[in-house]
Structure formats: C-alpha cells, structure tokens
Amino acid sequence: MGVIQRQIEAFGIATTSISLVRRFTELVRPPRALWVPFPFGRPLGAPGNAAVQRFVLLSVLALLRRSNGPVLEDLVLPQEFDHLDAKYQALGSKCGPTSCDFGAILGSGSGESLRQKAYDRRFEPIQQEIARLAVLHRRYRERYHRTQISASRLESEGMIEAAQAVHRFVCAESTGSERCGMAEKRFIRSAIDDLKAFYLEARIVEDDGGIENAASLNDWLWLDTHMSNLLVAARDRLIEVTDRSEDPNWILARGIVPRGYGKSGYTMTHVLERS
C-alpha cells in the first residue's frame, strides 16, 4: 500500500495513511502514516463505534499539517478505547496471541485437538446446524441489510447446497465438472469462503460480544461447530488433489483455517514442510 501512496504523492496529490504493520511502513517510508494497534480487518477501530472511527480519522488527517516528512506516528488510544487494542483480540482468544496450548484449554493435558475431530463424513449434523443458523442469518440480514456471501454465486438460502458440494468433494464423490461457471476446485474454495461468512454473520446476532472482539466468533466457528471439521477436511483434500504444476503454492487451500486452529496447530507451514 505504501508503494501506491508514494506514487500518488509524487503525482502531486497529498496523501496520508493508516498503517497496520509498522515494520512494513518503516521499510516503505510513505510520506505520512499513522500506525494503529487494531486487528487486521478493523483499521478504523471497531464496528458501530463512531467515536473511535472519528478519533482515528482526525488523527490521520492531522498528519497533513506537518511541514516535512516522512512522518510515521503511533496512535495512542485513550483509555476508553484501550480494549480495542489487538493485543486483546488475537483471532481465537483461546489460541492466541503467542501460542495455542490445546491441552491447557481442555484441561486434559493431552495436547491433542480440542473439540475439533476428524470429519466423520456424516452430513446430517451439518445440515441441521445450517438449518438452525439460517434463522439467525435471516435476522442478521434484516438487522444489517447485507451479507458477504458472494464468492460461490449462491444465495444465503443456498448454503446447504454449498456445504453439500464441499462434503461430496471431501468424500471424493464430486464429478470434477464446473459449478456456477467456475472450475470445481475454485467453486469449492468459494463455497468454503461463503460458508464461513454465513456462519460468522449468523453468529453475530447470537453473540454481541463479537462486535467488539471477533475472537469469540472465531472460537465458536472453529471449536464448537460441525462445520469446522468439514472445513479442515476440505482444506486437506484441496491440498491432496492440487496439481502442483498448476498451483505450486496451494493458493486455493491457503487461508481457510486460521493459524492456531486445526489439528493441534497444524498449519500450511507443516504441510509445506511435509511435502
């Protein structure tokens, strides 16, 4: 982003920016930047919190009053916004921010996976789970007038169909043909992204705490749902069937399961090391 900023400034338009990764900003050196301590995905602070969003905007615009640069400043949060600092909001509060001690979380001391189990290939519990969440998702749409379900080109009402396609893919029952105008693997990845959006959006109406801290929403999705088992299995299957001459970096399998979740911290790095 800093590269874009530098070029626009050189074109003769004054620029200022929010920085999330201070180290990158230090290296790229855009003319004006304000580092903020918020989690990725929330650069203005918190949803529904106009006061913090306004505070950030005024602070980043204030850098334009400087007479020379480059300027890189840190946003100092007033006490009333301190709880929005990313240090309290690692994705997956039970797993972050520095490690994921599954055994300690369970109190079992086993160090084995949490409630997450290997996918047992029974679709019925997932179907029931989606049916229950569909009621909540309707309420979400009524309240917020939107949804981020879009990648698979299926509607919110089509999530059982999306899950069924992923289930069949995991069970090696899929045909390999195109779906919704996309090659099969691309469609499966899109269905996965839409299922995650559907689950998290439905959960928002059930868990108001998630509005200020997304960690509780992620903990629920990855530790308390049947869907998480299917998603982990789908990620593994995508890796298995990927032709590395076409996709050497497993792009379609990346970014499905957050770091810290999955099989005892099993991540893409482990997959890459194994191959």
Place this chain on the structure above:
Amino acid sequence: MPRLEDLDEESREFLSSFQCRSDGDPAWTPLSKPLSQCKVAVITTSGLIRRTDEPFELTNPAGDPSYRVIPADTDPAELTFSHVSTNWDRTGSAIDINVVMPFDRLRELAREGVIGSVADRFYSFMGAIFQFDRLIGESTPEVSRLLREAEVDIALLVPT
C-alpha cells in the same frame, strides 16, 4: 495489528517474508489550502468490490495489481470482499463498513466543516501485491490521474 513480537512464530515469519519496496525518501506534496477546503478520497487495499464488479484474481501468488472504482454513495449492501484471508477479520465490516471504508465518518467531517468535501469516487486494490511493474506502471498512474481529474486534494490510504 498486534506488534510483530506478539504474534505466533508462523505469522511473524509469514509477515517478515513480504517483499517491501523502498526507494529512499518519498516525494512530499504539502497541502495547498486548509483542510477545511480539501476534497478527500479513500483508497482501500482490502479487496473491496461491488457485487457487480469482476472479482480480483486470487490464484496468482504475485497478487492482482488492478483496481476497482467504489462510488462514495455505494449502498454497503452492494459491497463485498474478493480478497479473503484468515489473517484478517471480516466480521467487523459485516456489521459496519465504516471500520474498513469510512463513508459515513467522512461525510460527517464534511458536514461539520473539518474537511471540505468527500470525493464522488473511491478506489480499491487487493492487499499483498507483488507485481510492482503493473502496479507502478499502470494502475497507480491511472488512479492518480482520476484523482486529479476529480480535483481531489487528499488521498487517504486504508489497509486492512
């Protein structure tokens, strides 16, 4: 984001592996008029698109250096992200788009006279673009020209 030292080792390594392009001191364009008379446009690198837009190309490991136009009066219901990452939270913007793209907050600042006005068009890029040639040679110059044509005084860049 959390300070790098607070992240798990894998995330830290992943972020540290990013190629950052640095070219010495940046250009410096001072404001030519008071903030209260300036027109502001936002450039997001969140991969925000309108549902009718062509999604960004996600399967290229070097990223998609193209951009999308986001009219400032776009209904948030029409917006979605075509760049999905487990590293960043989408639930915030699922509740309030202003946490990523501060449409309402900027309009409020314009009404109060803190800034002069809000541009009619904002712009969106993907994050993590490593195709610098096309980014620097095509997309950013185009966006810069469009900003100038729209008489934008300040470009506010917002990552995600």
